C-alpha cells in the first residue's frame with residue numbers, strides 16, 4: 001500500500017444557516033444590519049448549526065477512502081472505519097455563513113503555520129494541500145528531507161492567493177512531481193492540474209463539475225480540497241488522466257457534508273462516462289466558441305424563431321389552410337420570416353429544418369448565409385421524430401445514428417446550434433420513470449455529439465400542453481424531467497455553459513378545467529427553473545406548445561416579472577410567432593408583406609415581454 005504524508009491544517013467548519021433569521025440582525029443608526037455570532041470558539045449555538053472537520057482532514061479522508069495509507073504530519077489524526085479521529089489534534093475554526101444559495105466564510109483567527117515533522121518511515125508521497133500555510137523554513141526542511149529520501153515524491157496544491165514567486169514556494173513548485181492549483185499558474189507546467197469554478201483540467205483532458213444544490217453544504221475551499229485529493233489519489237494508484245478527473249468529479253457529485261465516497265463506489269459511477277470524456281476532450285479547444293454562441297443566442301431582449309417543422313408538421317399546417325405542400329411553397333413560407341424587417345433586432349437565431357437549410361434566399365445565397373449576413377445565427381433540428389417504445393404508448397426520440405456525420409456537415413454549411421425534442425404526454429400512467437430516463441439519456445448523447453462538432457445543443461424535453469393535468473402535476477413532472485436531464489448531461493460531461501434548455505412553461509394542461517393565470521404560470525415556471533436548472537447553464541428558452549398567440553406572450557411577461565435569473569431566459573416559439581403570418585399569407589406571395597407585418601408584431605410583443613413591467 002502506498003503511503004502519503006499530508007501537510008495541512010485541520011479546521012473545524014461551523015456552518016451557520018442565516019436564512020429566515022434576518023429578524024435577528026440588529027440595525028445600527030446608519031441602517032446597516034449586524035449579527036453578533038460570538039466568535040470565541042465556544043459560543044456558536046446558532047440556528048441549524050452543523051460543525052464538521054475540514055481542511056487537511058478532507059485530504060486524509062479522501063486518500064484513505066482511495067485505499068492509501070494516509071496521515072497528517074505532526075498530528076495523531078487518523079481516518080478509521082469511516083470516521084475522522086481527531087483526539088489531540090489542533091484545529092482552527094472557520095465559520096461558514098449560508099444564506100439562501102450562497103456561502104461565504106470567515107476565519108476568525110490568524111492562520112497558523114503548518115507543522116512539519118520529518119517522518120520516521122519514508123512515505124511514498126508528501127502532499128502539501130491547500131489548507132497548508134508553509135513557512136519558508138518548513139519549505140527548506142521539506143526540500144532537505146526530499147534530498148535525503150530520494151524515493152519520496154512531492155505533490156503540491158498551491159492555494160489561491162499564495163505568492164507563486166516567493167522563493168520558498170517556487171522551490172516547492174520546482175520539486176513537485178504533481179502540482180494542483182485553483183488559480184492559473186504563472187509559469188506553465190505539464191504536471192499541473194487546474195481546478196477552476198467550472199472544470200478540472202489535466203494533460204489536455206477537461207471534466208466539467210458543479211456544486212449545484214450543494215452550494216450551501218460545501219464551500220469552494222472544501223470542494224477544491226476534495227477534488228485535489230481525489231485526482232492525486234487516483235494518479236498515485238496509476239489511473240490515467242481522464243479517469244482521475246472523472247473520479248474527482250464523481251466524488252464531488254456524490255459527496256455530502258463531510259463525507260466522501262470509497263474508490264469502488266466512484267469506479268462504478270464513472271464506468272459509463274469514460275469514453276465520452278475521451279471523445280469530448282479531443283474537441284476541448286472549441287469550447288470557447290460554443291460558449292460564445294450559446295451566450296449570443298440568449299442575448300438580452302432577443303428570442304429564437306423556431307421554423308424547423310418537419311415534413312409532417314408543415315404538411316398539417318398547410319393542409320389546414322388549403323396551401324399546396326410543395327418545396328416551393330415551403331421555401332416561400334420560410335422566406336417570409338427570414339426577410340422580415342428588424343428580424344435581427346428581436347431574434348438572435350432561427351431553427352431550420354434540413355430542407356430549408358439547403359434552400360436559397362432571393363439573393364441566391366443559402367438561407368444560412370443570408371441569415372448570417374443579417375446577424376442571425378442558424379440552428380438545425382437534428383432529431384428524426386418520435387417513435388413508440390416497444391409495447392408502450394410512450395415515445396422516445398430517434399436520430400442518433402449517423403448524427404456525428406450530419407452535425408459535421410451542418411457545421412460546414414454554417415449552422416452553429418442544433419435542436420432535439422423529446423416529448424412527454426401526461427396520462428394516468430405517464431410520463432413513466434423509464435420514458436424520462438431513456439429520453440434524457442438520448443438527449444445527453446445528442447448533446448455530447450453536438451459539442452464534439454462545435455455545435456451548441458438545445459436540449460428540449462417538452463411536457464405536452466395537451467392534457468388534463470393540473471399545474472401542481474406539471475410542477476412535479478417538469479421538475480422530475482429536468483433533474484434527470486441535468487444528471488445525464490453532467491454524467492456525460494456536457495459543458496452546460498455551451499448548452500441551452502428549451503422547455504415548456506409550467507401551467508395546467510390545455511384540457512384542464514381550471515386554467516392557470518399568467519401570474520400562476522410565471523411563479524410556477526420561475527420556481528421550477530430555479531429549483532431544477534443548474535446555474536452554469538447558458539440559457540433557458542420556452543416553446544409555445546399550443547398556447548394561443550397572446551397567452552404565450554402574457555405568460556412570458558409574467559415569467560420575466562419573476563426574474564432576474566442566473567441564466568438568459570427567452571422565447572423560442574414556432575406557432576406563437578408564426579400563426580398570424582401563416583393566416584395572412586394563405587399561400588399567396590401577394591400577401592407576403594402583410595404576413596411579414598404580422599410576424600414582426602409578434603416578435604416585438606414577445607421581445608417586449610422580456611422586460612419586467614412590474
Ligand code: 13P
Pocket residue numbers: 306421460542543544545546572573574575576
Ligand atoms: P412551438 O412553439 O410551436 O411549441 O414550437 C416550438 C418548437 O420548436 C417545438 O419543438
